[in-house]
């Protein structure tokens with residue numbers, strides 16, 4: 551299971567800075583252990599839904615929320631399944647985005663591997679974001695600059711949302727990035743000897 555880390559904390563900070571209105575209905579896409587769902591609950595959301603493909607992650611998210619006295623609705627499956635079932639004032643997402651040879655169907659790498667350009671989940675997320683957001687809703691998405699934030703911005707804007715980068719942080723490579731640095735360098739995604747990557751948080755607002 552994906553332990554909360556730099557991208558999780560950058561998102562949590564961005565969520566705090568965004569000043570989510572109290573009483574918001576929140577969806578945490580790709581919730582993992584529910585760290586961001588919990589952050590929304592603590593920030594005064596009236597309702598938090600957390601969705602993940604991993605049942606183990608959802609158990610962890612539910613327990614973590616309960617331990618803080620919060621009720622989080624957990625939904626098992628793909629975030630796209632929620633389209634049409636509800637609209638949300640806030641959607642948070644820390645999806646898999648690390649460029650990888652393949653898109654894993656199961657196993658732990660499903661938490662971080664995003665396919666050859668890192669965008670297999672990101673592209674779908676950008677496509678459904680306008681459908682998940684209520685009027686005046688706000689989406690927050692975190693990913694690495696290796697998976698091309700300009701494409702995320704273009705796709706979100708193409709869906710009618712106002713989108714911009716609201717946070718950036720350069721962090722040292724973790725074990726996954728170190729393990730595939732040579733492959734990333736051969737593909738021209740990083741420089742030889744590079745040991746850091748930049749994370750961005752993108753905010754998307756519905757009209």
Ligand SMILES: C[S@@+](CC[C@H](N)C(=O)[O-])C[C@H]1O[C@@H](n2cnc3c(N)ncnc32)[C@H](O)[C@@H]1O
Pocket residue numbers: 552553554555557558579580581582583584585586601602603604607627628629630643644645646660661662671
């Ligand atoms: C990078 S982890 C993020 C976990 C947590 N939100 C955090 O910030 O620490 C990504 C999570 O997305 C889940 N996931 C991957 N593809 C998904 C999909 N299509 N729909 C829902 N969840 C997905 C994985 O199981 C994993 O728990």
